[in-house]
Amino acid sequence: MKYSLLPVLGFILMISSCEKKESEYDRGPLLQNIGNNVIAPAYKLSHDRATSLKDAVVSFNDAPDIAKLQTLKVAFNSAYTAWQGIETYDFGAAESQSYSLNTFPCDTNKIAANIVSGTYTLGAAGNLAAKGFAAIDFLLYSKDESATVNFFTTNSNARKYLLDVTTDISSNITTAYDAWTNGGSAGFIAATALDAGSSISILNNAWAQATERTRRERVGNALGYIGLISSGNLYPDKLEGLYANNAKELLIANLEANKNLFTGGSGIGFDDYPKVKEALYQERPLNEEITNQFDKAIAASQAISGDFKSALINEKPKMETLFLELKKLTVLIKVDMASAIGVTINYTDNDGD
């Protein structure tokens, strides 16, 4: 027993005397690439497009006509698509924005009531489903274009509501964007540890929640299809982008953004992190499996020829396949990747049981 410490000390000295070199286990380069080359451009794009959306609303409200409505719709669609690239980052200054800016389906009665009364607090919990992208989708697409133009021309409350909801979106995204640009990104890159509260653990928790949400809300709810057991009831009115009927495009944008987060674009991503490379999923490297699964889910969305609403009836088996792919993706992100990285989501003591 007397000498039992010697080998320990010897071992430590022996190895630490080796040149300290960059290890591929270091999380600095990974976070740097994700923070600077994945998250920052996504925020910038979303911020720019939300600003353009607001400009388009102001211009439309000034003198509504069909041409301006069409311009506005284009601005809205690109803002909504860009939003899919940042919805996952529901932390820091952006915490809880994924639902405050994108709860769907929207509550059309509540929107109508708000417009009639003209007084509302968009930040109130009761208005969660009466604002955000889904509310604008409803306001711009639920009627045909001439009826929509007519509605806004004759209803100043409606114009005000459209502007208020857009301002709420753009100011929230601007807040998150500014926070990211002014120190948020630097803090994210610096917090390289892996304990609770570190960047990787916060990002992975948000990511797991976002992926789970996509599975459930972007496809599962509409299908009424759950696991191996089906109720047989379809709920097309639970789709995202319900009135513009672009749930498919939004989902693909979302999946591509998240795949980009995983691969780190052309830089270092989670797929390069050794623990994800070394971990196995059914004897295959986990990083390949997750990249494949993103591709499979994207391909399953693209394999649907119509829009999701009609696909629920005409291409239901393909919708079901898509749901299964999303389910597998969720488990891979939430369980396998989190476990491989060793993400801590405990905020209290834990003895690893």
Added chain:
Amino acid sequence: MKNRITSYLNQQASIAPLAVFRIAFGIMMALATIRFWHNGWIEQLYIRPSFFFTYYGFDWVKPLQGNGMYLVFASLLICAICIALGLVYRFAAISFFLLFTYVELIDKTTYLNHYYFISIISFLLCMLPAHRFASLDVRFGLAKYTNAVPRWMIFALQFQMAIVYFFAGIAKINSDWLLHALPLRIWLPDKNELPLIGPLLNLKVTAYFFSWTGMLFDCLIAFFLFNKRTVWYAYAVVVVFHVFTAILFPAIGVFPFVMMVCASIFMPASFHERILHRFYRASAQDDFHSYSIIRFILLVHFTIQLLLPIRYLLYPGNLFRTEQGYRFSWRVMLMEKAGDVTFHIRDGATGNIATVRNRDYLTQQQEKQMSTQADMILQFAHHLAKIYSQRGFRNTEVYAEGYVTVNGRGSKPFIKEDVNLAAQHDSFDNKWWVLP
């Protein structure tokens, strides 16, 4: 042999180790209670959740309403201080044991081996006369001074410590731990930013080194602690080992410090006597004849202690997946396990199905623990059945779709998806609906 053991256990021994143990344990518990309170965990763990995972047979245990839980922790703090001071010691020790165990029984989400250890130690302290020396009870004449106790009173605490280490070591003798250095291989690189040793933690050989030394330490340390010739070295190793675990795994909280402090019970009495020398008076001893009932309770207690960690042998299947017989067995830091479970509630009359978002009913930590532990999945399934029946579901059926990965082997289905969990009852029987 039997005579030798009996005469060893009945030898007169110095009471000083017991008194030092009492004081150190009391101080540790006071600090741990303050830390728990300070971290906001009373609110987070016992006030905020709307549902609690009680232990089998203890579903009547509920947290107190309002500020009740704060009152409980305030009482724990006072009891811990009283234990350290040796003031109304019996009452304080029994109250501490009951209150602490009550808190632990509220929600198995928070189960930790070291909380279980603290419950046991405080249970033992209830029965030992640790306040008969260096205490306010003696000073105020509430207890009779003594400077010697029968050896078995010290031995009880030592034996309990030995059980913890030994079974923790035996549990590490498995192929994942020894042959694959799992889960340390997954966990150690997380700490690669530590000064000096950081870069080492990226290396596989380090994980193997820690796995094997950890196993050998746990299995053997008690023997060296019991041996008078090696106890000083062994205690030094205990300190180094636990300091290391505290640095590498800050999430294990106060556990390393509790173990370091408690292991001092093995030190020769002269060590403790030096610390407490000022409390010595003219020799006074007690024959402790009235302690036969306590000797019997201890015999039962240690029999249970020796059997609980091996009860898993009664269950088929992979222990790491089923966790049948996993708790209360000193299996510490043994596996990296993660899971995800989705519940589907079916109205048996209409066939309608609702999918549950677990976070609507559980805290993040509860959901995480539940998703990898079959008995918690079953409990939550029953809770959901009740909620949905109240919402108008008839013949409510609950199905769980779960995936679990152990030690980075890849997620696999965890629960038989076609089993209606609402119709399964919790018991000590094998949970056949858990997939291997």
